[in-house]
Structure formats: C-alpha cells, structure tokens
Amino acid sequence: MTPLEQFQSKVLEIQEALLSAHPKLPILLAEIHKTLKADPANVTLLSEDEIGILVQGLEAQTKVEIMATMSSKTKAGKALKNISAMDI
Numbered sequence: 001m002t003p004l005e006q007f008q009s010k011v012l013e014i015q016e017a018l019l020s021a022h023p024k025l026p027i028l029l030a031e032i033h034k035t036l037k038a039d040p041a042n043v044t045l046l047s048e049d050e051i052g053i054l055v056q057g058l059e060a061q062t063k064v065e066i067m068a069t070m071s072s073k074t075k076a077g078k079a080l081k082n083i084s085a086m087d088i
Contacts, residue, residue: 007035007042011050014057029057 001009010032017025032054036042046054059065 003035003039004042004045007032008050010035011046011053015053018053018056018060025057026061029054029061 010028014025014028014032016022017028
C-alpha cells in the first residue's frame, strides 16, 4: 500500500469513527497530522470530500465549528464592492 493509499485509508477510518462516535478518532487525527507534517504534499492529493471528512473529524474532536455559513448581507447592508478599509 502506498503512503497515499494509507493516508486515504485513515481518512475513511475517520469517517467511520465519526458515524459511530468511535473513541479511536483522536488517534486517527493524530496519525493524519503526523503524516501531513512529514509530507505536506499529501494535502494537494486529497479530494474535497476527503478534506470535508477531516474537517468534520476536527470539529467533532474539538467541539468547535470551523466555519459557519456566511451571511449574504454585510455590515450596514453595503455591498462587498462598496466596503472600504474604513468600514472594517
């Protein structure tokens, strides 16, 4: 099994752990962190679905929502193109 296949296998294990609330989740996240730290190029090989699974795993482990939905309106109802540095 290639390193990428091993990595992808761990991502699938995270998905399974998320679905079953498995106690192995923190270990899998630590292994993936170690793998990515050793070879950051693996990140570029991940599909959007695999990245989504990792994000879900991190959210479940840390009990923090990483990204909330974005509002279509901005401060004072201004369009994004009309916002200047002074508005921020």
